[in-house]
Amino acid sequence: MLEGVNRIGVNEWEVPVGYVAGMRVPGRFFLSESLGKTLEQGAVQQLANVATLPGILKNSLAMPDIHWGYGFPIGGVAAFSVDEGIISPGGVGFDINCGVRLLATPLLHKDVAGRRDLIDELFRTVPTGVGAKSAQKVSPQVLDGLMVKGAQWAVKAGFGVERDLIRCEEGGFMKAADSHAVSVKAKQRGMPQGGTLGSGNHFLEIQVVCEIFDPGAAKAFGLALGQVCCMIHCGSRGLGHQVCTDHLKILESATKKYHITIPDRQLACAPITSPEGRSYFGAMAAAANYAWANRQMITHATRQVLSKMFRIDHEEMPLIYDVAHNVAKMEEHVLDGKHMNVCVHRKGATRAFGPGSRDLPSDLTSLGQPVIIPGSMGTSSFVLHGTQFAMEKTFGSTCHGAGRIMSRTQAKKNLNGREIMANLLKEGIIVRAHSENAIADEAPEVYKPSDEVVNVVHEVGISRLVARLLPLGGIKG
Amino acid sequence: MRMSFEEISHTADVKIRVYAPTLETLFSETFKALMQVMYGPNRACGILREIRIESSDNESLLADFLSEVLFVSEVESLVFSEACIRIDGLCLTAELTGEPFDPVSHSGGSEVKGISYSGLAIIHEANGYMLDIIFDV
Numbered sequence: 001m002l003e004g005v006n007r008i009g010v011n012e013w014e015v016p017v018g019y020v021a022g023m024r025v026p027g028r029f030f031l032s033e034s035l036g037k038t039l040e041q042g043a044v045q046q047l048a049n050v051a052t053l054p055g056i057l058k059n060s061l062a063m064p065d066i067h068w069g070y071g072f073p074i075g076g077v078a079a080f081s082v083d084e085g086i087i088s089p090g091g092v093g094f095d096i097n098c099g100v101r102l103l104a105t106p107l108l109h110k111d112v113a114g115r116r117d118l119i120d121e122l123f124r125t126v127p128t129g130v131g132a133k134s135a136q137k138v139s140p141q142v143l144d145g146l147m148v149k150g151a152q153w154a155v156k157a158g159f160g161v162e163r164d165l166i167r168c169e170e171g172g173f174m175k176a177a178d179s180h181a182v183s184v185k186a187k188q189r190g191m192p193q194g195g196t197l198g199s200g201n202h203f204l205e206i207q208v209v210c211e212i213f214d215p216g217a218a219k220a221f222g223l224a225l226g227q228v229c230c231m232i233h234c235g236s237r238g239l240g241h242q243v244c245t246d247h248l249k250i251l252e253s254a255t256k257k258y259h260i261t262i263p264d265r266q267l268a269c270a271p272i273t274s275p276e277g278r279s280y281f282g283a284m285a286a287a288a289n290y291a292w293a294n295r296q297m298i299t300h301a302t303r304q305v306l307s308k309m310f311r312i313d314h315e316e317m318p319l320i321y322d323v324a325h326n327v328a329k330m331e332e333h334v335l336d337g338k339h340m341n342v343c344v345h346r347k348g349a350t351r352a353f354g355p356g357s358r359d360l361p362s363d364l365t366s367l368g369q370p371v372i373i374p375g376s377m378g379t380s381s382f383v384l385h386g387t388q389f390a391m392e393k394t395f396g397s398t399c400h401g402a403g404r405i406m407s408r409t410q411a412k413k414n415l416n417g418r419e420i421m422a423n424l425l426k427e428g429i430i431v432r433a434h435s436e437n438a439i440a441d442e443a444p445e446v447y448k449p450s451d452e453v454v455n456v457v458h459e460v461g462i463s464r465l466v467a468r469l470l471p472l473g474g475i476k477g
Numbered sequence: 478m479r480m481s482f483e484e485i486s487h488t489a490d491v492k493i494r495v496y497a498p499t500l501e502t503l504f505s506e507t508f509k510a511l512m513q514v515m516y517g518p519n520r521a522c523g524i525l526r527e528i529r530i531e532s533s534d535n536e537s538l539l540a541d542f543l544s545e546v547l548f549v550s551e552v553e554s555l556v557f558s559e560a561c562i563r564i565d566g567l568c569l570t571a572e573l574t575g576e577p578f579d580p581v582s583h584s585g586g587s588e589v590k591g592i593s594y595s596g597l598a599i600i601h602e603a604n605g606y607m608l609d610i611i612f613d614v
Contacts, residue, residue: 040488043488067488067489068489069490070490070613074489093590130586131583185548199587199588200587200588200590238552241547241591244591248594249537249541252594266593268594404489407486407487408487408490408614409484410486434584435517437586
């Protein structure tokens with residue numbers, strides 16, 4: 001492990017106050033000894049930087065997929081006092097509410113194995129990659145409704161079924177959304193992109209449930225061995241990116257106005273209760289709602305493809321759950337025995353609320369929230385459930401994915417997209433993308449082994465394993 | 478001083494190091510790096526656009542300029558190849574030339590979501606300028 005970091009548990013490490021000047025609380029992260037070998041000093045520095053921000057509560061936290069990002073580290077979680085704390089786009093990122101959802105189907109492995117036509121049809125139907133535009137350009141008035149009601153707008157507009165909404169965090173929209181805090185530029189970017197996947201690590205993947213760890217939870221979530229599912233990973237597209245860009249600028253001035261000292265300009269912030277802080281939160285919530293509507297529209301397109309090819313109804317493809325990865329939310333947590341409203345930033349981290357928490361579907365209250373952790377295009381994805389321990393330890397948070405270990409530069413230099421596709425095909429995994437670079441960039445080798453990462457969160461107890469899914473094919477941005 | 482840009486290892490995103498003899502060329506090289514990351518190397522001239530930006534310091538001027546390029550490129554579906562830049566104090570004027578986005582020749586890159594301020598510092602040395610900049614992809 002890196003110098004200056006102290007071990008405080010089998011998989012738990014502390015970054016002491018003093019690691020960087022001005023830390024108000026210690027940093028904490030969860031990592032196995034072996035995963036620690038790939039930890040970058042830059043990521044620990046970013047974790048420590050977050051600990052300097054005003055109003056931070058308990059610890060600056062990072063999950064086992066921690067890696068070097070900008071502002072917060074990827075995998076970073078921090079909660080701030082609503083009265084004395086700040087809100088920062090550096091704790092959310094440019095891709096607001098980048099997230100992942102899992103859709104069940106009544107199909108079995110044998111129904112879809114080797115079906116290149118399915119992957120081709122998904123690739124034709126769902127716009128992916130750089131420059132992709134939606135077939136459904138929305139008007140400015142419709143866009144306002146979409147930003148206010150998110151997935152609920154989408155379902156009312158015909159992109160889904162009513163039950164989808166209770167399987168999304170927040171019911172598929174944050175009530176704090178303020179479309180007036182979203183610039184004209186952001187709206188211009190948002191209008192033609194509803195229902196598009198984007199590029200980078202975004203994907204749509206057909207998977208099969210290959211292992212069940214917790215039969216009771218799997219059954220309650222609607223998962224069975226051998227069942228085919230579909231995982232969708234994308235965010236708020238250009239609208240969200242522009243919201244972050246616009247408000248970073250506003251918050252940079254606010255940082256000076258409120259005399260806040262920050263160690264990294266990307267951590268520009270304002271008091272949560274200030275006009276600038278409230279404006280960012282409203283715009284961010286609107287962008288988060290755009291992302292939920294976007295995933296809902298892609299869900300609908302996916303159901304249409306599966307329905308047509310396999311003669312199944314949309315109602316036979318229920319949403320297991322939808323989680324947000326990059327978001328700030330007002331949540332109630334218990335600190336030192338007292339209930340407190342706090343602003344939790346999760347940057348590349350997943351909410352993992354435990355049993356009895358608010359905002360869980362009524363049939364899952366006793367189990368905890370479904371947590372969906374994507375692997376890479378060649379490795380397993382996982383479904384877990386949230387725990388009470390996560391509520392106590394990590395403000396109800398867990399990891400969001402495997403976490404990169406290889407830079408894109410190295411990936412491009414050392415890996416060949418065509419070879420990777422051929423190797424995946426030998427394992428029965430069919431992948432489509434607009435460029436071979438996109439495949440090399442996101443090859444299984446560039447990520448930490450997803451099973452090692454989820455084993456850490458399972459062993460620590462901040463979420464518990466329910467099921468494992470293997471990829472059968474997918475489309476990449 | 479040589480004029481160039483190169484990609485530096487960064488785990489999650491794209492980090493670019495740029496060297497240039499003048500501030501204007503430093504900006505135009507960073508602009509080219511951004512377009513190359515997004516759309517690959519095959520980019521032609523033809524369509525003209527002008528961007529004017531005013532900011533509080535050189536780093537903000539650069540970040541604001543590149544963010545504006547991202548915006549124009551996306552909403553107008555344009556892929557730019559060259560930028561002629563003039564900087565007067567903290568005011569920038571850029572004449573961009575490019576072509577319409579073509580999925581066949583411009584799909585080799587990765588969408589840039591934003592220009593990060595993390596570690597962004599323009600260094601002025603005796604023989605020119607250099608900077609490191611992170612693009613979120």
